[in-house]
Amino acid sequence: MPAQIQTLDHLAERGAADAPALVLREGTINHETLRSRVAVLAGWLAEQAEPGARIATWAAKGELTCLMPLAAARAGLVHVPVNPLLKRAQVAHILADSGAAMLIGTPARLKTLEPGDVPQSCALVEEAAALDAAQSLGRALPPSSGDPQALAAILYTSGSTGRPKGVMLSHANMWLGAESVADYLGLAADDRTLAVLPLSFDYGQNQLLSTWYAGGCVVPLDYLVPRDVMKAVEKHGITTLAAVPPLWVQLTELDWPVETASRLRRLTNSGGALTVDLVRRLRVLFPKARLFPMYGLTEAFRSTYLDPDMVDAHPTxxxxxxxxxxxxxxxxxxxxxxxxxxxxxxxxxxxxxxxxxxxxxxxxxxxxxxxxxxxxxxxxxxxxxxxxxxxxxxxxxxxxRDAMIKSAGNRISPQELEEAALSTGLVIEAVALGVPDERLGQAVHLVVRPSPGAPDARDALPKRLAQDLPNFMQPRLIHWREAMPVGPNGKIDRNGLQQELAA
Incomplete structure (x- = not known):
């Protein structure tokens, strides 16, 4: 346990004043400027709502979305980051459920909201207007001295198993999460983190918090195609890259220049397990990077990580x-x-x-x-x-427990079946699902994306699975896809596939 747990906004105070802290489209700001802008934004926010009020943001990565976790904390408010990929119905639910006093967003997103989507007590403010108003007011709040156990943020799950629910995080939860990750990743003041994950995602938000805890620099990126990630690594001298398995799969399909790949010191994965084959490809492609497989859940932030020195011997x-x-x-x-x-x-x-x-x-x-x-x-x-x-x-x-496939009295692990399919090398992504069946209870279905170098995969995969798996685990149907659907957090949309197959 650390000697002192502080309120979240104190993370802005940790870096050296003249060291780079955040790369924006307008240019790079150092930690001294970061502190100033957090203080001024906090001062404006404190004028807009009473302590404890929920302030939602719905915008792409930029100055507002990066500063808000600290500025709202300093103002004694509760930040509710909304994934920019969500649509109006989901946003309306979050606003109503959280009782948000304000939604700050981009004009295009705010225009999609319809009558009844926004509670009467919730003010709508455009992103640029909020930043301009904060600078015009010029009220800078000093670091707060509140209770670290007080509520600091509400992170809404993607709603893959029902309506999104808001996970309540205290200052202490997020401070300790930042310290923990900075510690076991070995982050340092000269590290540059490419933030590609949604900042509404606990794993994504921690890209900011753990890097600033270590005094490093964050480069936020909303990428359109995986190649944008590779270009950003080269352009900004990125040392740390966090992703989820579907993105790692896409990144390993690119032709990385050796010098660009060698810039990365560490790779981190969460939001789904890495397969043995994907681990091997990452190790070959990024031989100088330490690979950190991790497991977490929003309700407790992060639970486990595998020491990079043990990845080759224990890849699963x-x-x-x-x-x-x-x-x-x-x-x-x-x-x-x-x-x-x-x-x-x-x-x-x-x-x-x-x-x-x-x-x-x-x-x-x-x-x-x-x-x-x-x-x-x-x-x-x-x-x-x-x-x-x-x-x-x-x-x-x-x-x-609730994802196990129950077929003819057998309990089948989807992950075991998926790993068996991936280990053949014939497919590059796989999802195993149980589809309701009158005779079996559930029939096993397998959704896969073929490997580029396996033209005979459709004929070969059923034969390999017949060799490698017992009869009760054999998929009744294999569905071939050119691309897997992904949800707002970049993970494969298993629930969407489940609904599609059950229809």
Whole structure:
């Protein structure tokens, strides 16, 4: 535990004054300017709403979206970042559910909202107008001295399993998350992080916070095609790149210049497991970069990471707990599971969020008292994810309890089937799903994208799966796609595929 947990806005104070902090379209600002702009934006925000009010932002990456997590915190407000890819109906739900006092967004996005989408108590402000008004007012707030346990942000899930729910994060949750990641990634003041993930995503927002904790520089990027990422790495001398598996797959399909690839010191992955084949391709393509496979959930930020030195020997492992996290594997009897015995991953400790905003029922389902074996006690996140721990203490993902395919009395792990398909080298992406079936309960369906160098994949894949998997795991149908659908956070849209196949 650190000597002192501070309110989130103190992250703006950590970098050397003249060191670069943020690369904007207008140019690069240093940490001294970052501090000034956070202070001025906070001063304007404090004039707009009472302490504790929710302020939503709905805009592409830029000055506003990067400064808001710290500026809202300094003003004693609660930031509600909205994914810029969401549509008006989803935004309307978030505004109503959060009780937002203000929505700051780009003019084009605000114009899509229809009558009834915006609560009467919610003001609409254009992004440029907010920044101009803050500069005109010129009221600079000093670093705050509030309670680190106070609510700082509400991050809404993508809603893949229902209407988006807001995860409540305290200053302490986010401060410790920034410190933890900066620590185990070994971030330093000379690091430059390319922020390609949505800032409304906990993994994406931490790109900012952990880099600034270390005194480094963030380069936000809304890319149109994967090649834009490669160009940005070269242009800005990027040392740190975070992504989710679908983007990593696309990036490994590019022809990276050796000098550009060698600029990267570290690669981090979350939002889905890396396959053995993808790990190998990343290691070949970026031989100088340390690869950090990670596992997390918004309700507890981040849970585990695998030490890069262990990736080659244990490519499918989730690793061990990150700093400030306690991870327990609990069996069906409520006790700590024995080595190599499947159980539920339970996250305990100070990274655990404060529950779901105004949703006591769903909070009670996921946030429950920590197991008796916990050294922290208090509330824990019962993830619903099934994992096992080996004798070395390394964790391995088995599957989500509610995602297991139940076919003819058999419990089938989608991940196991997906890994079997990917290990053939015939496909580059795979999703296994259970589709309702009168006779079997659920029939196994497999959605795949063929590898560019496998012209015979359609004929060869069923034969390979027949060789490698037991009969009860064989897919009834294999659906071939030229591209996989992705959701707002860049992950494969499994729920969308499920609905499509079940229709």
């Amino acid at each position: 492992s989730m690793g061990k707990a990150i700093p400030h996290a306690e991870i327990l594997v609990i069996d069906d009897a409520g006790a700590v599971a024995a080595d190599d015995v499947e159980g539920e991953l339970v996250h305990c400790g100070p990274l655990v969020a404060q529950g779901y905003w105004q949703d006591a029922e769903r909070t009670a389902e996921r946030f429950r008292p920590a197991p008796a074996a916990s050294r922290y006690g208090g509330m824990a996140v019962w993830s619903g994810d099934r994992v096992r721990r080996d004798r070395e203490g390394l964790l391995y993902f088995v599957g989500r």
